[in-house]
Structure formats: structure tokens, C-alpha cells
Amino acid sequence: MTRAAVLGAGSWGTTFAKVLADAGCDVTLHARRPELVAAISATRQNADYLPGVRLPDAVRATGDPAEALDGADVVVLAVPSQTLRENLAGWAPLLPGDASLLSLMKGVELGTTKRMSEVICEVTGAGADRVAALSGPNLAREIAEEQPSATVIACSDTDRAEALQAACHTRYFRPYTNADLVGCELGGAVKNVIALACGVAAGLGFGDNTRASLITRGLAETARLGMALGADVTTFAGLAGLGDLVATCSSPLSRNRTFGEHLGQGMSVAEVLEITKQTAEGVKTCRSVLDLARAHGVDVPITEAVVRVCHEGESAEQMVREMMSREAKPE
Numbered sequence: 575m576t577r578a579a580v581l582g583a584g585s586w587g588t589t590f591a592k593v594l595a596d597a598g599c600d601v602t603l604h605a606r607r608p609e610l611v612a613a614i615s616a617t618r619q620n621a622d623y624l625p626g627v628r629l630p631d632a633v634r635a636t637g638d639p640a641e642a643l644d645g646a647d648v649v650v651l652a653v654p655s656q657t658l659r660e661n662l663a664g665w666a667p668l669l670p671g672d673a674s675l676l677s678l679m680k681g682v683e684l685g686t687t688k689r690m691s692e693v694i695c696e697v698t699g700a701g702a703d704r705v706a707a708l709s710g711p712n713l714a715r716e717i718a719e720e721q722p723s724a725t726v727i728a729c730s731d732t733d734r735a736e737a738l739q740a741a742c743h744t745r746y747f748r749p750y751t752n753a754d755l756v757g758c759e760l761g762g763a764v765k766n767v768i769a770l771a772c773g774v775a776a777g778l779g780f781g782d783n784t785r786a787s788l789i790t791r792g793l794a795e796t797a798r799l800g801m802a803l804g805a806d807v808t809t810f811a812g813l814a815g816l817g818d819l820v821a822t823c824s825s826p827l828s829r830n831r832t833f834g835e836h837l838g839q840g841m842s843v844a845e846v847l848e849i850t851k852q853t854a855e856g857v858k859t860c861r862s863v864l865d866l867a868r869a870h871g872v873d874v875p876i877t878e879a880v881v882r883v884c885h886e887g888e889s890a891e892q893m894v895r896e897m898m899s900r901e902a903k904p905e
């Protein structure tokens with residue numbers, strides 16, 4: 575039986591622990607707060623993030639990372655992208671030497687502009703063939719409710735990707751494999767930025783034409799950047815590209831879209847941060863994506879607009895005016 579350790583008991587880590595258990599794995603779920611460990615053990619629920627969702631008996635919560643990682647074949651990383659490096663520094667000495675390291679995170683590190691798999695390799699010393707990323711249209715709450723959805727597991731090592739695929743394949747969760755790690759990780763990170771822009775548009779009262787325009791042009795800028803970074807352009811037409819972009823930009827469950835919607839309704843970034851309990855990765859990752867794009871000479875106008883609104887005090891109305899008055903060009 576595959577033994578999996580999930581590090582990070584937020585909304586997606588907890589949901590993915592359930593998926594792994596439903597797929598037949600023996601799962602430990604590591605949470606930082608002792609009271610959350612006790613609550614999960616006593617009630618079989620993570621009521622802070624997924625109220626009403628019962629976790630299978632094969633999921634065991636622990637506050638001790640050494641206990642979580644003991645004998646793990648698969649180590650799943652599900653913390654905020656910007657804290658991964660510091661989290662991993664503590665966990666790296668405890669990682670079993672041959673375990674697969676699977677990232678669930680959708681962000682790019684501030685300052686270094688590294689993707690999560692790059693941070694994992696750097697901090698743990700693991701070879702790139704041991705590191706995989708899972709990405710797709712995977713709003714945690716819907717998956718926790720066992721609504722059917724698909725995803726992608728990207729890894730340069732095909733055998734490892736297939737083993738991970740088998741480890742999390744259930745009747746409601748269908749993983750595909752893909753060798754394009756760069757494209758899958760980039761698709762997941764940039765869609766959060768585009769979802770912020772879609773949220774702003776929704777908050778301003780704009781409808782489906784605006785959202786579809788942002789999704790389509792957002793996909794174009796994601797693909798441009800991806801190609802400059804060596805991704806396979808077809809990845810962006812897949813689940814980790816268009817699939818995730820459509821789900822996140824359209825769903826009221828998305829934390830990024832909701833964050834943008836509050837901005838569009840006139841709240842300040844500080845006010846929205848104050849009421850946001852879970853991670854909205856795009857708020858920080860927009861800066862890393864813009865840095866990456868500038869370093870590669872790629873034009874990313876929607877990302878630029880999101881950076882201006884999130885970090886430079888631009889109003890939602892001004893953002894729309896600026897985007898709509900850009901120079902006319904061929905599609």
C-alpha cells in the first residue's frame with residue numbers, strides 16, 4: 575500500500591488527503607496547530623477549511639512532521655507558495671530518500687521568481703526526476719464533495735508520474751500525466767493573477783463578455799510567457815492551462831477571484847487582506863510573474879494591471895481605462 579504524507583492541512587491539503595485515502599493510500603496529514611490536529615482526530619472533520627466534509631479513516635492527522643514523513647513513498651506539499659522555502663527547511667532532513675515530492679502549490683516565489691518545483695529541488699537537494707506538480711481545475715470544496723473533475727500530474731520521469739497518477743485516481747478524481755512541468759506550474763500560477771482581474775471586473779459589475787475577454791487574453795499572455803520559459807504550448811490548451819483558468823475565473827469559490835471582486839467593489843487591498851482567511855496566491859505571485867516576464871522580454875498586460883491595482887494603489891476603474899486604451903493590434 576502506498577504511504578502518503580500531506581504537509582499542510584489547509585483547504586487543498588486536507589481535500590487531497592481525502593482523495594489519496596479514497597484512492598487506497600495510507601495517509602498522514604500534517605497540521606501546524608495542535609488544536610486542529612486534535613479536532614480532526616476527534617471529529618474526522620477539518621471544520622476550519624471544509625466544514626461538513628468527513629475525512630476517511632485512512633487519514634491520520636499529526637502535528638509532528640517526523641511522524642508524518644516516516645516511511646512515506648509520496649510527500650505532498652500544500653502550503654502557501656511564499657512560505658514553502660521556510661517550511662521545507664525544517665522538513666528536508668526528515669524526507670525519506672527516495673520519496674516522490676508532489677507540489678500542489680500554484681505560485682511563483684517572490685524575489686527568486688522560482689517555480690515551486692525549483693524551490694523543492696533547491697532546498698531538498700532532490701533530483702528533478704523526483705519532483706512532480708499537480709495542477710488543474712480543482713476547486714477544493716467541489717472535490718471534497720466528490721464532484722467529478724480532472725487534473726494533471728506533471729513530472730519529467732514518466733514512471734513516477736504514472737505511479738502518482740495511480741495513487742490519487744478515484745471515481746471522482748481523474749488525473750492525467752504530462753511531461754511539461756514548466757507549462758503546468760506556470761498555468762497554475764498565472765491563472766490566479768488572471769482570476770484577480772476577472773474578480774475586479776465582476777466587482778465593477780461587468781458580465782460574461784468581459785470575463786471571456788480576460789480569460790482568452792490571459793491565456794495568450796500565459797502561453798507567451800510559457801513559450802519563453804521553454805514550456806510546450808499545447809499544455810495551455812489543457813487542464814492545467816485553459817481548464818484551470820476557466821474554473822478559477824468563473825467560480826465564486828475561488829479565493830483569487832473573490833479577492834479581486836472585493837477590490838472591484840471599492841475595498842482597499844489592506845481591507846481585503848483583513849477579511850481573507852485563506853491563501854489568495856495571485857496577490858503576491860503577480861509580482862513574480864511580472865518579474866519573470868520582464869526578464870524574458872514578454873508582454874503581460876493583464877498581469878501588469880493586476881500588479882498596479884494590488885501594489886501600486888491604482889483604482890479598479892483606472893485599471894479598466896488603461897487596459898482598454900492600449901494600442902490597437904492584431905490578435
Ligand SMILES: NC(=O)C1=CN([C@@H]2O[C@H](COP(=O)(O)OP(=O)(O)OC[C@H]3O[C@@H](n4cnc5c(N)ncnc54)[C@H](O)[C@@H]3O)[C@@H](O)[C@H]2O)C=CC1
Nearest residue numbers: 582583584585586587652653657679680712713714852853
Ligand atoms: N484551495 C484550493 O481550491 C486549491 C489550492 N491550490 C493551491 O494549494 C496551495 C495551498 O492552498 P490552500 O490549501 O488552499 O491554502 P489554505 O490557505 O487553505 O491553507 C494553507 C495551509 O498552509 C499552512 N501553512 C504552513 N505554513 C504556513 C505559513 N508559514 N504561513 C501560512 N500558512 C502556512 C496553513 O496552516 C494552512 O494549513 C496554494 O498554492 C493554492 O494555490 C491548488 C488547487 C486548489
Ligand SMILES: O=C(CO)COP(=O)(O)O
Nearest residue numbers: 710711712713828829830
Ligand atoms: O487553484 C484553484 C482551483 O483550481 C483554487 O483557486 P483559488 O486559490 O483562487 O481558490
